[in-house]
Amino acid sequence: MSHRMEIGRPERSHDDQCKVLESSVAHLVFLLSRSIKKRSLPRASTAPLPLLPPPPPLWSLATSLSIAQVAAASIAMAVQPSMETQAPGNSSPPKDGRSAEEKAVEDWLPINASRNAKWWYSAFHNVTAMVGAGVLGLPYAMSELGWGAGIAVLVLSWVITLYTLWQMVEMHEMVPGRRFDRYHELGQYAFGEKLGLWIVVPQQLIVEVGVNIVYMVTGGTSLKKFHDTVCEDCKSIKLTYFIMIFASVHFVLSQLPNFNSISGVSLAAAVMSLSYSTIAWGASVDKGKLEDVDYSLRATTTPGKVFGFLGALGTVAFAYAGHNVVLEIQATIPSTPEKPSKKPMWRGVVVAYIVVAVCYFPVSLVGYWAFGNRVDSDILITLSRPKWLIALANLMVVIHVIGSYQIYAMPVFDMIETVLVKRLKFPPGLTLRLIARTVYVAFTMFIAITFPFFDGLLSFFGGFAFAPTTYFLPCIMWLAIYKPKRFGLSWFTNWICIVLGVLLMVLAPIGGLRNIILNAKTYKFYQ
Template identity: 90%
Template sequence: MGTQPPENHSTAKDERSAREKAIDDWLPITSSRNAKWWYSAFHNVTAMVGAGVLSLPYAMSELGWGPGIAVLIISWVVTLYTLWQMVEMHEMVPGKRFDRYHELGQHAFGEKLGLWIVVPQQLIVEVGVNIVYMVTGGKSLKKFHDVICDGKCKDIKLTYFIMIFASVHFVLSQLPNFNSISGVSLAAAVMSLSYSTIAWGASVDKGKLQDVDYHLRATTTPGKVFGFFGALGDVAFAYAGHNVVLEIQATIPSTPEKPSKKPMWKGVIVAYIVVALCYFPVALIGYWAFGNKVDDNILITLNNPKWLIALANMMVVIHVIGSYQIYAMPVFDMIETVLVKKLGFPPGLTLRLISRTVYVALTMFIAITFPFFGGLLGFFGGFAFAPTTYFVSSHQSIYAFHFHL
């Protein structure tokens, strides 16, 4: 009495599985799995080589030659290792793919604890980066305008440039998944290498300042301590690509014979070579040329030639357009997952249009309200960028391999 035939249970289960598969096929992270290895290369370059590279000479001025070089090299090696761990863990359970950072966290730490450990930090990183890039994009547009006009044009407030930059994202944010933004990401990756080359090339051309000073920027002990930790945060921000690596790998096809980790790792190696070509010359040559007089954005220190600085700033704009989309896509995935799976909204174009437009508008509003948001990078670097980049993946590896396998 009151029991349902087994076939009814089976039918209901099949319907639920079919619905979940349909939702997964619609969500941005899992909707397309036909990416090539070079997609992962330029996605990772775009995610990692952000405008933060331009602040590395400033970080060097807070650290000094010895500690600065050590931090750069150690960060490159450690983050490459932790990224390798994540690539390996993507398919550590036979027949299952951890397509999202929090899914791996849940496997390692448990369903609820994994969410609480990973999701807040991941959101801080991704939303924080999006806000910073709103500000950076607006500032670079303004710098481009000011350099080109050379005082002959009417001064335009930063607010309007941020709004212009955001207008691009109201359109691009409607692209459904990672593979659909591959062209934008490729352009961004090329731009990052280009403006990094301009930054260190122009520094070489300008040469070392006559009164260059390599002493630490701060003169007091508290100032040196805060400067040191702020610089560590800036470096952590520069290596923040781990937050989207599993989501990028999720776009690569995988079979037992050809697991996704092989093409993904190939792309990562290429990306890290590009990272080294961008980071080390900019940091070391920029500091060599200007010492502790370097600005927090080396393009500001380099005032001439004007056409080259204008070009570099426009390259930064193009790059952060791509970077914004790379970091926004996992956030879109989280938002749409909650709306569809938890709140029961039907998946479709209308939901995507509204949710993504609201998100872009929110990041734009915060960027306009707090244009000094980039000054908080040191804090965010220490609070969220460093854990998710340097050691959360190692903890996940320990827990996953030793307690679950």
Template identity: 80%
Template sequence: MKSHQAPADQNHAPNTVDRRTAKEKAIDDWLPITSSRNAKWWYSAFHNVTAMVGAGVLGLPYAMAELGWGPGVAIMVVSWIVTLYTLWQMVEMHEMVPGKRFDRYHELGQQAFGEKLGLWIVVPQQLLVEVSVNIIYMVTGGQSLKKFHDIVCPECKSIKQTYFIMIFASVHFVLSHLPNFNSISGVSLAAAVMSLSYSTIAWSASVHKGVQEDVQYGYKAKSTSGTVFNFFAALGEVAFAYAGHNVVLEIQATIPSTPEKPSKGPMWRGVLVAYIVVALCYFPVAFIGYWMFGNSVEDNILITLERPVWLIATANMFVVIHVIGSYQIYAMPVFDMIETVLVKKLKFTPSFMLRFITRNVYVAFTMFLGMTFPFFGALLSFFGGFVFAPTTYFLPCVIWLIIHKPRKYSLSWFTNWTCIVLGVILMVLAPIGGLRRIIIEANTYEFYS
């Protein structure tokens, strides 16, 4: 029976010979990233918006205050252009080997750097990005819930932020059992709409408040060293805001693809829509927030805005809904990695119970870390520089140079090397500022307060 099957299959699709055994196929159909491939291009648009426009946008006015007008505007715009370019490269590279799809970031790394080295280069960075985003989103969700509670009920008894993080986590103990990317598309769409909504509230409420009487645009730090360190930290905050690359191949993997109509067409359309939304969210919030409040702005713009009460309460609730979606988008590739290792390496049988236990343990782990280290702004700049800069700004360029080998001194060669140099500078400088701020904030911090 089998001997008749093979040639027929090969005749049927010369480009895509499926060499997997029935068991491997069953496992791939069970894993979250490869189980469903019928997404439309607009799925990629809102998945990308949800992945990109995270809580980072609320810290942008604060980053502007540390960068100043000139450098701030330049860094925001250059980051937008560079990350759009590196995202385009990743979309292009998803299917550059005929008949093969790089469904996960590390598979692309393995193609470029080799089986073993590719895993070691990409997986630790990608895991650090995704897990750190999940931890930061636990904190953001808890903070925004607490803020909502305090605004709506100012005379109520104060509740610890720790409990709000627990409340936020309880949602994920349920949602994290949705099997794959397509099953969270509803959550993701809601999140994308929310991100546009709360960004609009943030800048329009700032405009409504007007430029503050004693507004100052000078650097906040009194010493030169303080100013320099803050500048470094702000670079990390901007890098954090542009961090959707870590899930882009995984999102593209959900789009159907044929040799005539490859997935990069619909994916790129979705990415462009997402980047227009990103510009509409980021630039007004960053520039208007800084223009109105100067260097007195908080590391979360919604904390600076106290009035009108109902609007700011709504915005905080929007943030909570958005972060629920974002958490799921970043958790899905982690679930995929954990489940792949358990099923393929450790030979566990794919089952509901396996998924139930691993995913609950992961949510509990991120909740615990979020409750233990809730230094929101400092975490942004530390992780932003340390792991977001490589995966977003220059790793795609390195892979592109290795795989496509553009001619020396050609435009593509120059562009990629420029991105690599900028990215490496960012990776070195940003964590220094972030680490210093974590140390300063940790001095006055009480655990589980």
């Protein structure tokens, strides 16, 4: 009797206690199974829960607590392998949800294949991407702009593009644990999966394919100039054949799998760009200013001056084209939370932009100072002595644009192979790479042979595609993602870049298209 008063409950038989224990354990198993299902399934089930007997009173659980704990521990140990198998974080596939096969495909693609680059890789990759055919046309652009407008456009373009390039580097891994390895991936994050793809991919393809076409023309033209300089008495060979010779090199080099595999080619190209730029302005100084040099605008009519001005804007825009491959270059640099890739990448970008300034400004200003409005669209054509130096410079241009072609072709290869492997389910391998890349090189060669108008191509592609991807698209992404304070410094800076970039995109292609039409009137195709 005293025992019943102490505990506060009636005496129960052994059978009653067993029934209470069974009910407690059954309820505990039910709770554990629900917890396991919630952890193992991606979404909670919408099916109605089964009805169970109500849980036993608290005093009954207290009586059988020690036995229930032992049972719960046994159940947990029994279901642990199942939890480890079903939980996404502990399963054999990668933590991002991709299967082993999908990860293998990603690692095979050119952009993701290697992530062990150093900061100086980004330096010479960016120099190779930036300094190229554009620098040779800058004195010609100066002759269309004049001293004041020409210097202003050059300086403003250098500052704006350095700022937008910094934005791209910062946004590469702004989301913890994720890297935007491709330009269109960043666009999809900023604008949405479908809209971002349609905004970025067409423009990026126009830029990269356009650059490859222009570099086909540049390589063939410089190769022809080299031949004509070293062998004046030789029979003249058509430009078409030199473009084909230049393309034959790319049929081989295009089989290199990724960015790091072309690092040697890119380094040689970067050295060549600095070398032939120095030769261009050095030879101009040696030649001296023409006696009757004229610094007035090249065109004599008002429409000619207007169209020439617009075309020159496109030529300058073409000279700052590295943004289209900057994320792909940064993707090759290793990154950890303690040492993010943006630090070595930015160091390389700063070095690259110093080299850009050393190349662009002397060539532009000295070339225009020496020849005025009589400078050719390629300043090396204007220079005629000393012959050995001009021949060497043209050969350097050929080597440089070989590397530049590969830098701009690699993201295109990545897009093509992604579609073939992921969408069309072609097996990845050497055969796929050989066929796809060979067809692409042949396509750019064919277009270059068909439209070898160097200055017109610079202006048209520079304004139509380079202006968006270089001057204002990074700013729009920055505003969409970071949402800076309205009317603040960042907000104003980005909107100024957007307005100038849109004007450049609208106006510059007009002049370039006019030059193409004028050249096409006197050009005989495939002759």
